[in-house]
Amino acid sequence: MSMALTQPQMSQPWRTTLVCIALGLLVVVLALISIALGAVPLSLDRVVAGLFGGPDAFIISQYRLPRVVIAILSGAALALAGLFLQVALRNPIASPDVVGITKGAGLGAMLALIFTPPAWIVWSVPAGVILGAALVALLLLAIGRGLGGGITTLALVGVSLGALAQAVMQFLMVRYPRGIDQSMVWLAGSTYGSTVADIISLSIWLLACLPAVVILAMMLDVSTFGDDTLKSLGLSPNVVRAGLVLTAVALTAGAVASVGSIGFLGLLAPHVARLMVGPRARHLVPATALTGALALLLADLIGRLVALPNEIPAGIVASVIGGPYLFFLLLWEARRRG
Amino acid sequence: MSNKDKGAAAFTAAPYQPDTGWSARMHLRPTWLFALILALLFAAAVGNLMVGAAGFSVEQSLRALFLPDTSVETALIWEVRLPRVLLAVLVGANLAVAGVLIQTLTRNPLASPQTFGINGGAALAIVVAVIAVPGLSGGSTVVPAFVGAAVIGMIMWILSLSNAITPLKLALAGIALQLVLAAMVQAVLIANNASADIVYWLAGSVTTAQWSKVWTILPFSLVGIVVAIAGGHHFGLLALDTSTGMSLGQNARRTGGLASALIVILAGSSVAVAGPIGFVGLMVPHIVRTLVGEEQRTVLILSVAAGPLLLVAADLGGKLVAYPAELPVGIITAILGAPAFLPITWRNRNQ
Numbered sequence: 001m002s003m004a005l006t007q008p009q010m011s012q013p014w015r016t017t018l019v020c021i022a023l024g025l026l027v028v029v030l031a032l033i034s035i036a037l038g039a040v041p042l043s044l045d046r047v048v049a050g051l052f053g054g055p056d057a058f059i060i061s062q063y064r065l066p067r068v069v070i071a072i073l074s075g076a077a078l079a080l081a082g083l084f085l086q087v088a089l090r091n092p093i094a095s096p097d098v099v100g101i102t103k104g105a106g107l108g109a110m111l112a113l114i115f116t117p118p119a120w121i122v123w124s125v126p127a128g129v130i131l132g133a134a135l136v137a138l139l140l141l142a143i144g145r146g147l148g149g150g151i152t153t154l155a156l157v158g159v160s161l162g163a164l165a166q167a168v169m170q171f172l173m174v175r176y177p178r179g180i181d182q183s184m185v186w187l188a189g190s191t192y193g194s195t196v197a198d199i200i201s202l203s204i205w206l207l208a209c210l211p212a213v214v215i216l217a218m219m220l221d222v223s224t225f226g227d228d229t230l231k232s233l234g235l236s237p238n239v240v241r242a243g244l245v246l247t248a249v250a251l252t253a254g255a256v257a258s259v260g261s262i263g264f265l266g267l268l269a270p271h272v273a274r275l276m277v278g279p280r281a282r283h284l285v286p287a288t289a290l291t292g293a294l295a296l297l298l299a300d301l302i303g304r305l306v307a308l309p310n311e312i313p314a315g316i317v318a319s320v321i322g323g324p325y326l327f328f329l330l331l332w333e334a335r336r337r338g
Numbered sequence: 339m340s341n342k343d344k345g346a347a348a349f350t351a352a353p354y355q356p357d358t359g360w361s362a363r364m365h366l367r368p369t370w371l372f373a374l375i376l377a378l379l380f381a382a383a384v385g386n387l388m389v390g391a392a393g394f395s396v397e398q399s400l401r402a403l404f405l406p407d408t409s410v411e412t413a414l415i416w417e418v419r420l421p422r423v424l425l426a427v428l429v430g431a432n433l434a435v436a437g438v439l440i441q442t443l444t445r446n447p448l449a450s451p452q453t454f455g456i457n458g459g460a461a462l463a464i465v466v467a468v469i470a471v472p473g474l475s476g477g478s479t480v481v482p483a484f485v486g487a488a489v490i491g492m493i494m495w496i497l498s499l500s501n502a503i504t505p506l507k508l509a510l511a512g513i514a515l516q517l518v519l520a521a522m523v524q525a526v527l528i529a530n531n532a533s534a535d536i537v538y539w540l541a542g543s544v545t546t547a548q549w550s551k552v553w554t555i556l557p558f559s560l561v562g563i564v565v566a567i568a569g570g571h572h573f574g575l576l577a578l579d580t581s582t583g584m585s586l587g588q589n590a591r592r593t594g595g596l597a598s599a600l601i602v603i604l605a606g607s608s609v610a611v612a613g614p615i616g617f618v619g620l621m622v623p624h625i626v627r628t629l630v631g632e633e634q635r636t637v638l639i640l641s642v643a644a645g646p647l648l649l650v651a652a653d654l655g656g657k658l659v660a661y662p663a664e665l666p667v668g669i670i671t672a673i674l675g676a677p678a679f680l681p682i683t684w685r686n687r688n689q
Contacts, residue, residue: 307529323518
C-alpha cells in the first residue's frame with residue numbers, strides 16, 4: 001500500500017498498459033511458435049496462411065490451435081484464481097494447487113468419469129470438477145478457521161488435503177483402470193488432446209465468470225485499504241472474501257476440466273505480475289491473466305521440445321520451474337521476518 | 339485400529355504420572371505395548387501370507403511357513419509372500435526409525451524422510467542412475483539412493499539450523515522440494531520411455547519383493563536400527579538446545595552427524611528397494627510418542643515394531659481393498675497419513 005502511494009500516480013496506468021501490450025504480444029508470438037513446432041514443423045508464413053484457410057488449415061485448426069487456445073485460457077484462469085486466493089486468504093503462498101483445490105477438482109472429475117453412466121459424462125464430469133473444487137475449498141476454510149491458522153498452517157492443511165485427493169485418485173486408477181488415460185492427464189496436467197469443443201465449453205464458462213472477475217477487481221482496490229474502508233462503503237469484507245474464493249473455485253474448475261491439475265502456476269503468475277505493475281487490483285488482474293497465459297504456453301512449449309520425440313506434460317514442467325520458487329519464497333520470507 | 343483403541347484404553351486405565359523415568363511401572367507399559375504390537379504384527383503378517391491371487395487358510399499358511407515341503411503352497415509362500423512381508427517389515431522399521439531421528443535432530447514435529455524431500459532425492463538419484471548406467475540394478479541402486487538422500491538431507495539440515503524459519507514453514511519448504519523432485523522424476527521417466535514397473539515402484543510398493551531385495555536392505559536396517567537404539571539417549575539430547583546438551587557432556591556436532599548418516603542410510607536403502615513410501619516416517623513417531631511419552635530410546639524401540647505393523651497392515655489393506663488387483667502400499671499410507679497430518683499441524687500451529 002505504501003508502495004502505491006510513493007509511486008507517481010499518473011504514470012501507473014501507462015505502465016500497466018505497456019506491460020499488458022508487451023505481454024499480449026509475447027503471448028501471440030509464443031502461440032505462433034507453438035503452432036509452428038510439432039511432429040510436422042511448419043514455417044511461420046505457412047502457419048499464418050493456415051490460420052486463414054491455407055493448405056495446413058486442417059492440422060492447425062484440429063490439433064495445434066486448440067492446444068494453444070486452451071493453454072492460454074487455462075493459464076489465465078489459474079493465475080487469476082491464484083491471485084484471488086492470495087488476496088482472500090491474505091496469504092502470499094496460496095494458490096489453487098498449493099491449497100489442494102486443483103487436486104480436489106481432479107478427484108471430482110475422476111469420480112464422475114468412473115461412477116456415472118457414459119451418457120451422462122458430458123454433464124457429470126464438469127459437475128464433479130466443480131463439486132470437488134468447492135468441497136476442498138470449504139474444507140480448507142473450515143479447518144483453517146478451526147486451526148486459527150497462520151499462513152503456513154493453512155498451506156499445510158491444503159497440502160495434506162491435496163495429498164489425500166491425489167492418493168484417492170491413484171487408488172481409483174488402480175481399482176478402475178477404465179478411465180486411466182484421462183486420469184493420468186488430470187494427475188499430471190497437460191494440454192494434450194484438446195479439441196475445438198473443449199475451447200467452446202471453456203470459453204463459455206470463463207465468460208460466465210468474467211463479470212465476477214471485473215466486479216471483484218474493482219472491489220479489491222477498495223479492500224486493500226482494509227476492512228474498515230470496505231465497511232464504510234457498505235460492503236461486508238466477508239462477502240467480498242467469499243466472492244473471491246467462489247470465483248477462484250469456478251476459475252480453477254474450468255481450467256482443471258480442460259487441462260488437469262497444473263501446479264505452481266497460480267502461485268507464480270500473481271507474484272510476477274505484481275512485480276511488473278504493482279499492487280493495485282485493476283492493474284494486477286489483467287497483468288496476472290496475461291502472465292498466466294504466457295506461463296502455461298511456455299511450459300507447454302518446453303514440455304513438447306525438451307524431450308523429443310516424447311512429450312512432457314505441461315504440469316510437470318510447471319512444477320519443476322514453480323516448485324523451487326515456492327521453496328525460495330518461504331526461505332526469503334523467513335529471512336525477511338527473522 | 340485396535341492398536342489405537344488399546345492405547346486409548348491404556349490412557350484411561352493409567353492416569354498421567356510424573357515422569358520418574360526409571361520406575362518399574364513406567365517401563366512396564368511400553369513392554370506390554372511392545373508385546374501387543376508384535377502380536378498384531380504377527381497377525382498382519384500371517385494375513386499377508388494368506389491373501390493373494392490364490393487364497394490360503396491360516397492353517398495352510400502356517401504349515402507352509404513352519405513345515406516347508408515340496409507343495410505349491412510352500413513354494414508360493416517362501417518365494418513370493420514371505421519376502422514381501424519381510425521387505426515390508428524392514429522398510430517400515432527403517433522409515434519409522436528415520437522419522438524419529440529426523441524429528442529429534444531438526445526439532446521439527448512435521449519432519450520425516452518424505453516431508454523433507456529425502457525420499458524424493460533418493461528416488462530422483464536412483465532413476466537418473468538407472469537410466470544413465472544401463473547395467474545398474476538390484477543392490478547397487480542403494481549407492482545413488484544414499485547420494486540423493488544425503489544431498490537433500492544436507493540442504494534441509496542446514497536450513498533447520500536457522501532460527502528464523504519456523505518448523506511449519508520448513509516443513510512446507512520441504513514439501514515444495516519433494517514436489518519438485520517428484521515432478522523431475524516423472525519428467526525423466528517420461529523423457530526416457532520408462533517401463534511401467536518403474537512407475538509402480540514410484541508410488542511406493544513392495545509388490546515385486548524378492549529375497550535379493552530383502553538381503554539388499556537387511557544389513558543397512560540392522561546397522562542403522564542397532565546404532566540408533568544403542569545411541570538412543572544421545573540422540574534424545576539433540577532435542578534439547580545445544581548448550582544444554584553440551585553441559586550434559588554431549589558432543590552435539592558428532593551426534594548430529596551420526597544421526598544424519600543414520601537417516602540417510604535408513605531412508606535411502608528403503609527407497610532403493612521399495613520406492614518412496616510416504617507418511618510412515620511421519621505418523622509412527624507421533625503415534626508412539628502419544629502412547630509412551632518422549633523417552634527417546636523407548637520411542638525408538640517401539641517404532642521399530644510399530645513401523646512394520648503399519649506397513650504390513652497397509653500392504654494387507656492394499657491387497658484386500660482392490661482385490662484381485664493390488665494397490666501399491668504407498669497409496670494406502672498416503673490415504674491414512676494425509677489426514678493424520680492435520681492434528682500434527684494443529685498441535686504446532688502457534689510456533
